[in-house]
Amino acid sequence: MKSILIYIFIFFSVFSFGQNNEQKEFLVCYSQVWGFLKYFHPEPSKKDWDKYLIEDYEKLLTCNSRLEFNQIISDLINECGNYKFKKRDIADSLIFRESFSWLNNSLINKKNHSYLTQLRNNKPEFKNKYISKAPSGNPKITNENSYGNYRYNPSIHYLSITRYWNIINYFCPNRNIIPENWTQVFKNNIYDFITANNYEDYYFAVRKMTTEIRDGHGFIRTENNPIDKYKYTPFYCTGLSDGYFINAVLQDSLQSIDLKRMDRIISINGEPVEYKIRQVGNFLSTSNDYYLSKATRYLRITNQDSITLAIDRDGNRVIRTYSTMDKETLKSRFRPTKASPQKSPYKFLKDSISGKEYCYINMGRLKRSDINREFKRKLMSNDNLIIDSRNYPNWTLIKLSKLLIEGRSKFAKFIAMDFDYPGSYKWTQSQTIGNKKKGYEGKIYVLVDYNTMSQAEYTVMAFQQHSNTTVIGGQTAGADGNVSEIQLPFGIKSVFSGLGVFYPDGTPAQQVGVKRDYEVLQSSSYLQGKDLILEKALELIRNK
Known part of the structure; x- marks a missing residue:
């Protein structure tokens, strides 16, 4: 486990088996073709489509030329075969053009590009087993393999980012307001996935990727959350217009630590608190910066045994180090010194x-x-x-x-x-x-x-x-x-x-x-x- 605070940006190891940019381009472009075929061609709904990506992963790692790359793409296309054309007449105003910008990638040769473009313009009608409409009209993602308990497998890590990227690309109604180019997001995050050495690395790669859509609903759920093993500080804090303040101290700690309600936090472990809250945005999906500025619960979570605060108390700078505790201890022994909330509706x-x-x-x-x-x-x-x-x-x-x-x-x-x-x-x-x-x-x-x-x-x-x-x-x-x-x-x-x-x-x-x-x-x-x-x-x- 890395000796860092949870809210510090997770730096993953450098991609060690081929650091040239073209190899990254091959991996990203293949994922985009694979996802496009999954949702535009009827054949992937009849197959275990994941299997082809997992098998092609090693080929992509050893791919040395565009010629080899396009052969891999051609082989994938051939797995789909022919289809019944249906001419589409959809208003440009109702299409997220950014979802298809990857088709202009110069890596794709003329033959493959022609096939993919023709499929886009003439997508057949079929029942896609991977996507349907929920009762409220939102997407219902179906028949995706969870692959059971974690086991180290870079090809499945690669599948994970590919699956997520394509679902957001084609089925997120807020696709057009994602701040950064979505293909660039893929490139920025892919090595975090395929170089993840364990579940914790993989988990944080997923969390980091989900923040890119800038959606307050973009949280993740899992029964195996590494953060549950982290420790907590013996206080609560809140972000207000004039700074970050202690708003509650745990009762059993009042006599043992020098910390008071209304103390303004200046820094945490030597780094400005404003910087720390920005780092929270690297693994917490929020729709806007104001909401992020209020995510102070993550300032309390660490895997260290202690935390050092610099605080402003009545105009005086005070530096203190405080012990942390695990989640179960926090829940069983301590209660915040907060007034009971109003109960009347x-x-x-x-x-x-x-x-x-x-x-x-x-x-x-x-x-x-x-x-x-x-x-x-x-x-x-x-x-x-x-x-x-x-x-x-x-x-x-x-x-x-x-x-x-x-x-x-x-x-x-x-x-x-x-x-x-x-x-x-x-x-x-x-x-x-x-x-x-x-x-x-x-x-x-x-x-x-x-x-x-x-x-x-x-x-x-x-x-x-x-x-x-x-x-x-x-x-x-x-x-x-x-x-x-x-x-x-x-x-x-x-x-x-x-x-x-x-x-x-x-x-x-x-x-x-x-x-x-x-x-x-x-x-x-x-x-x-x-x-x-x-x-x-x-x-x-x-x-x-």
């Missing part, structure tokens, strides 16, 4: 300054059963409603929106991938919300921040259809749309947003988050009980 309150009444709803606690006759009666007689969406809701959108929004309003539209022609998409019918009866006539203030993610963002978009809605807070997570799961080798599953989500006017929600009327960021005063986002809502209520 809603409250009817009076502002202490203006005397104006308002209803406060915590969407993370509100259940459909709470939206009863008594709640409706009291809400409708109140002129101000604060909806706190800095949490994850409990499927209350439809019932609550029927109470709030008068008439049927479109609040979101989607793009879904066209599974008959990979790399293209379709606009789906716009989603509507509301009812035919009288709606809520007061003003609505919706509170958001980085915790507002996925269904929470979708819910806020619906509330914005009310004519008197004001959204206040920080940038939301920018990860929306039902998720799709990719089975990768050795028990790892990767997830991505399977639908592209947009406002009715075409404004995207992915990566950028929901539209906000007021940007308000929490500062260190939040640790002293001052909620600037909530206070902005109360200020607007007082001044209306």
